[in-house]
Amino acid sequence: MHASTAAKPVHINGETVLVRGIPHFRCPNCDETLTLAQDLQVLWDRGASLYRDRHGLLDADDIRAIRTRHRLTQAQLAKLLGLGTNTLSRWEAGRNVQTTAMDVLLRLVRDVPGNLAYLRRHRA
Numbered sequence: 001m002h003a004s005t006a007a008k009p010v011h012i013n014g015e016t017v018l019v020r021g022i023p024h025f026r027c028p029n030c031d032e033t034l035t036l037a038q039d040l041q042v043l044w045d046r047g048a049s050l051y052r053d054r055h056g057l058l059d060a061d062d063i064r065a066i067r068t069r070h071r072l073t074q075a076q077l078a079k080l081l082g083l084g085t086n087t088l089s090r091w092e093a094g095r096n097v098q099t100t101a102m103d104v105l106l107r108l109v110r111d112v113p114g115n116l117a118y119l120r121r122h123r124a
Contacts, residue, residue, distance in 0.1 A: 001025035010047025012097050017047045048097050057103045060094040066110045080119040
């Protein structure tokens with residue numbers, strides 16, 4: 001195994017994002033890689049950030065701000081959006097990335113008055 005910082009793939013929402021600069025080891029014979037545990041979170045965080053930037057998605061802080069602005073718990077907002085509470089929790093923690101469709105729905109809740117009331121009438 002040889003030390004490397006070549007691009008590593010991260011798979012997010014069915015898409016592969018290449019992340020550069022993460023230290024890992026690569027086998028010169030079979031090209032298999034080994035990434036140390038402390039670098040795996042950095043790899044994911046950078047990949048998720050690149051994916052969000054590429055698709056113009058809200059980040060974890062933006063999603064949390066939408067929820068807190070409307071004084072909702074994670075469980076309440078998740079129910080209105082038709083999600084599980086754990087999904088919303090992972091978005092707010094940056095551990096998962098929302099789809100483009102869910103991003104649009106979150107923006108509608110944030111930006112268009114009356115959409116939250118509409119969801120309350122139709123999802124409750």
